[in-house]
Amino acid sequence: MADKTLVCQDCKKEFVFTEREQEFFKEKGFESEPKRCMECRKARRQQKKPR
Template sequence: MNFIDRDLKCVNCGVEFVFTAGEQEFFRARGFTNTPKSCRECRSKKNHRPMRADSKVTCADCGSATTVPFTPRQHRPVYCRACFSEHRSEAESPVCTAI
């Protein structure tokens, strides 16, 4: 099937954009049946994820400086990667309750 460039209007910003023949072929190959409703700029704004905030902390077990991908709470201990793995493996080990 031959595709031709089509002019579409963005529903978000109202700017006209070209839905190229190559993009149409790509859409057809991926099984997409609808034409895009947003221009490339609006799609990229919509798909943008905020950067995560790394926090510098001191490990509660070994005292080494490390970074974590969240803001720690004051009442909860924060561990480095190695100590966190140790705590996780301890928590997952089965506990014998038979007497």
């Protein structure tokens, strides 16, 4: 596996899906690549948390 450059579906910025992250996704059984960069993933998680 090699690092992959992906484009965030929210902010449209390119981000790197590292080899290490790919291994983590595989270990967890995730079949698809992330659609959002880390910043957008964090922001989305914050929005979903109950207050």
